[in-house]
Amino acid sequence: MCLSEAMTVHLVVRVSSALMALLACSLARRVLTAHLQNSIMKLVHASQIFYRYSYQLPPGKQNHTCGGADKWADFSSSKELFCSGGSYCPSTIQKNPCSSGHYCRQGSTSQEQCFRMATCKSQSENQNITAYGILLFAGLIFILLIIYNCSDQVLATREKRQAKSREKAVQSVRETAQAREKWKSAKDIAKKHAVGLSSQFSRTFSRRKSTRHSDQLKGLGQAKPGTDAALPPMPPNEQSAGTSKGKKKDKSSLTQMIHAIEEDPNSHEGFNLEIGDKNIKKQTGKAPKGKQLHTQSQIFKYAYGQIEKEKALQEQNANLTFSGVIQMAGDTEISKRPPIEVAFKDLTLTLKGKNKHLMRCVTGKISPGRVSAVMGPSGAGKTTFLSALAGKIKGCTMSGMILVNGKMESIHSYKKIIGFVPQDDIVHGNLTVEENLWFSARCRLSADLPKPEKVLVVERVIESLGLQAVRDSLVGTVERRGISGGQRKRVNVGLEMVMEPSLLILDEPTSGLDSSSSNLLLRALRREALEGVNICMVVHQPSYTLFKMFDDLILLAKGGLTVYHGSVKKVEEYFATLGITVPERVNPPDYFIDILEGIVKPSTSSGVTYKQLPVRWMLHNGYPVPMDMLQSSDGMAASAGENSAHGGSTPNAGSDGQSFAGDFWQDVKCHVEVNKDALQHNFLKSSDLSERITPGVFQQYRYFLGRGGKQRLREARTQAVDFLILLIAGVCLGTLAKVSDETFGAIGYTYTVIAVCTIFATHLWLWKVEENRGALLLLAG
Ligand SMILES: Nc1ncnc2c1ncn2[C@@H]1O[C@H](COP(=O)(O)OP(=O)(O)OP(=O)(O)O)[C@@H](O)[C@H]1O
Incomplete structure (x- = not known):
């Protein structure tokens, strides 16, 4: 009965039940009486919660009954209860040494095959997985080195790309500004010429006109049928179209240009900005809202273009006349914020x-x-x-x-x-x-x-x-x-x-x-x-x-x-x-x-x-x-001022005569009031009159996550060094500490906890030293 039971126990269940039994045993041994132990055992038995262990008969006692397995046993004092490590016990009477390439943990009923790169000598209790450890160690160091060397690169590359597109935008805006200046000065020259030409033309035309006019006047009565003079006078454009086409066309376009320049001496007509707001303005009819801009470079071009324009406006402001100021005040380009007095x-x-x-x-x-x-x-x-x-x-x-x-x-x-x-x-x-x-x-x-x-x-x-x-x-x-x-x-x-x-x-x-x-x-x-x-x-x-x-x-x-x-x-x-x-x-x-x-x-x-x-x-x-x-x-x-300034009393102060309890009570009250105010300040909502709808909580949380990610990436170097130290410490301590089934590597874990605490304590200390160093340097200076 004992054997059949032992053979049916599953490995995982056995380990867990062993663990439970171990814990229960060590506690029970100290706390409970034998009677209580029996009662618990009966209870466990009746409930069928736990399976029994693989049981090994004491050496030389072939006919020994298996009743012992039904009792609680102290694992630490009687190891022989289980099949010992390095051997396996297929039956209660058989104990075989574990062969090479296999390992047998304590309580094994069969031997386990070693993993591929692990080594197992004969009678091994555990497989030797040093090769895996070295691989893992090397892999982790490799990853940490990558983080150490490349974490900055990720952000730096992004920043470089952004800086490049910004540089391009600045360059383009600068070129545009230069071209605009050139266009303006060319226009000034053209304007001067045009004004000169126009006065020359007007003089010539007025002379001709007067001659022709007198001719017309003269010939009004004597005009022969079929001649020009008999015809009604033509409108000037048609006239120009009919007769001296070239010159007159020149004259009319020149006049238009003069008018255009005179009306708006700062206009840049004929000069197209690549991504200037003026172009957008023409499309929308009002100040651009930047909705049409998508790429980073376009956005920067728009921003810098706008800033250049504002600068130009400021320069103009420096020598503004009174009427100019009035015009500026009405200019929609200068955005005014909602006033708060x-x-x-x-x-x-x-x-x-x-x-x-x-x-x-x-x-x-x-x-x-x-x-x-x-x-x-x-x-x-x-x-x-x-x-x-x-x-x-x-x-x-x-x-x-x-x-x-x-x-x-x-x-x-x-x-x-x-x-x-x-x-x-x-x-x-x-x-x-x-x-x-x-x-x-x-x-x-x-x-x-x-x-x-x-x-x-x-x-x-x-x-x-x-x-x-x-x-x-x-x-x-x-x-x-x-x-x-x-x-x-x-x-x-x-x-x-x-x-x-x-x-x-x-x-x-x-x-x-x-x-x-x-x-x-x-x-x-x-x-x-x-x-x-x-x-x-x-x-x-x-x-x-x-x-x-x-x-x-x-x-x-x-x-x-x-x-x-x-x-x-x-x-x-x-x-x-x-x-x-x-x-x-x-x-x-x-x-x-x-x-x-x-x-x-x-x-x-x-x-x-x-x-x-x-x-x-x-x-x-x-x-x-x-x-x-x-x-x-x-x-x-x-x-009163003096009193307040020196921290003295004011109207109702009378702390001098107060007892310690009175002072203490005042402090508590004060503390409560401050906390109450803080709570009210943070949680009581007042109506919003600012007319501004800021991003919602989720949107802000998204921005916050983005910022947090960047910050972590920036700290990645320090963290990589921390993990490296931990890794090395872990390897050293892991090699030193003996892991056994009885302790479940508790010593190793303890060492690791101590190591982690030491590293963080060192960090804190280093930060303090840095701070003090700053203070000391200041004092020394
Ligand atoms: N919450 C508070 N609790 C106790 N005392 C306070 C509190 N707030 C201000 N005081 C006191 O009020 C006085 C004025 O403080 P405040 O910080 O306004 O001065 P300040 O003119 O800004 O000084 P400084 O120019 O040195 O910054 C100080 O004596 C300060 O101790």
């Missing part, structure tokens, strides 16, 4: 839970088409002010009003057309400059805008931020050096510019930039303002030239109090009314900020102190002044 009245922000004022009684507005600078000492609340404007403030209660386009609407309703550039970088280091901009444009521009138009937007931004030279360069990460810091800052700004915002808010975009880069950036922003964009930015220590490039200034004192808000041109005039004059050769913004910091004592005859400046501004504009501020300005109480 933000007005704020008595804006006060108080930190929840702590009752600390971050900003107080700020009143004013920022307008479309103007560039406003927010300045003030460090910690004055500039970033807080920008965040409040953009509707990004969290953990604060806000009082006062914010009006958008004169209405009480939530700023969130316009979020699709509001760009926000934070202080920290938002670029992706392992994408190129162009890829970063393109991703932002695709996700945030209107979904129905055709691709060529999006390309045009991106190209325009690259051009205006002076990023052409680095457009194909990686932005760079800690591990991989990329573009310079200044260029990186510009890319940050570009990410928001490509979404064509109506309100653009920037937090210190010029920090860390040299004066020429700052100038370039501000010029680009001014160009945006020309399109009606409302620009508001925090700027630190601008040079005088830069300062003069702003339209408006919002000067904040510590505690988020306004000291001045108005035109840049009038700031010195205002401070002069307070008796504060900027000394010679001192940069006005630097001087004002030094005063607000308390570093410089204003040289004033009126005795105004820096603490009084916010109240003076309020009184100057007739704004209501809170009592505590009024008292503080009179020197009767501690200044």
Whole structure:
């Protein structure tokens, strides 16, 4: 009975049942009593879930019953329960050694044939598959080497092709522009000649005409029948057709040309652009939407052609007359964005839970088409002010009003057309400059805008931020050096510019930039303002030239109090009314900020102190002044601004006398409030008034996947090295660790886990070292 049972056991079932039995045995031995074991065994038996093992009789006990197989046995202490490895047991009484070319694992009832390239000596328990291992190892190394060497090539080839078609487009546009210039100058010459000729003709004709006319007059009465004079006068064209055909035809076409030139001296009639927008314009009758353009080269040609045209228009603008400006304003070519004007009245922000004022009684507005600078000492609340404007403030209660386009609407309703550039970088280091901009444009521009138009937007931004030279360069990460810091800052700004915002808010975009880069950036922003964009930015220590490039200034004192808000041109005039004059050769913004910091004592005859400046501004504009501020300005109480600036108490603060539990409770409350705000900010939907339909979630997810793929491909080199290290580690440890049936290679697995952890820990450490190295280099410098 035992034998027949043993012979019917299938290999797979046997292994699984052995595994189950092993686990159960080792556990049961420790935990269960013998009685419990028997009960379980009976249960298992009755359920018929498990098959029994191939059983081998103890040596020398031929008549031994097979009852032992029905009992649980501890595998680790009595191996002989199974047919031992290297032999096979066709019956319970027979044990044969495994022959060469075969292998017999523990508990075998027959010997197994070795695989083709594997070697099996006689009495082998396992086949030797080293050859397979070497092949696999070589194959994996080969694949990793391919990834290491070619991963960059895939993207590089694509980029090269794109760059080529772009170069071609630039070349063609340049040629077109040159040809256009030639055509224009030829036309000018022709025009001059034509005008000369026409005056000559008119003189000759008028002479002849007068002669003929007098002849006609003379001959009217004496004309003989059958002569010309008797006939009614012919229309001039017919006349010319009838008589001196050649000359007169010349004259008429010349006249037409003169008229054409006189009507539109800039027309390029007779001059066909290869893929110029003018041609398309003629077909559609209005500005092209790029729908007809399909190939990359066509799209680039269109974009560059358009940019060239805009440049020419700008050059013309430089010496525009007043009437020219009026014409320009009506020109549909200059696209205007939907305007966003933000007005704020008595804006006060108080930190929840702590009752600390971050900003107080700020009143004013920022307008479309103007560039406003927010300045003030460090910690004055500039970033807080920008965040409040953009509707990004969290953990604060806000009082006062914010009006958008004169209405009480939530700023969130316009979020699709509001760009926000934070202080920290938002670029992706392992994408190129162009890829970063393109991703932002695709996700945030209107979904129905055709691709060529999006390309045009991106190209325009690259051009205006002076990023052409680095457009194909990686932005760079800690591990991989990329573009310079200044260029990186510009890319940050570009990410928001490509979404064509109506309100653009920037937090210190010029920090860390040299004066020429700052100038370039501000010029680009001014160009945006020309399109009606409302620009508001925090700027630190601008040079005088830069300062003069702003339209408006919002000067904040510590505690988020306004000291001045108005035109840049009038700031010195205002401070002069307070008796504060900027000394010679001192940069006005630097001087004002030094005063607000308390570093410089204003040289004033009126005795105004820096603490009084916010109240003076309020009184100057007739704004209501809170009592505590009024008292503080009179020197009767501690200044609210000063308190806030130094992190002290404000209206209801009284933490000094609070117990630890009270403080803790305040902190918890504050934390909850901040999280609540964050949740509301992310999940509460406000109505969309931006009139822009951006790509849907799935479309954006598709773009995101594309970007992710590129990033992974860029990191492929590092990952290939990681896998190579893992592979070698695995081979080494695998060779060292003995794999046996009892442990199921658990030691090998443990080693591998340790190796993986070590490698990742090393990576982390390396990143830290890199970061610190950067910091140390800075310190050393
Ligand atoms: N969420 C907040 N929790 C606690 N304090 C805050 C919070 N937000 C701002 N503050 C405090 O408000 C003050 C103004 O901060 P803000 O970052 O607006 O200053 P800033 O003028 O932009 O400074 P800097 O020029 O140095 O960037 C600081 O004292 C800051 O500690």
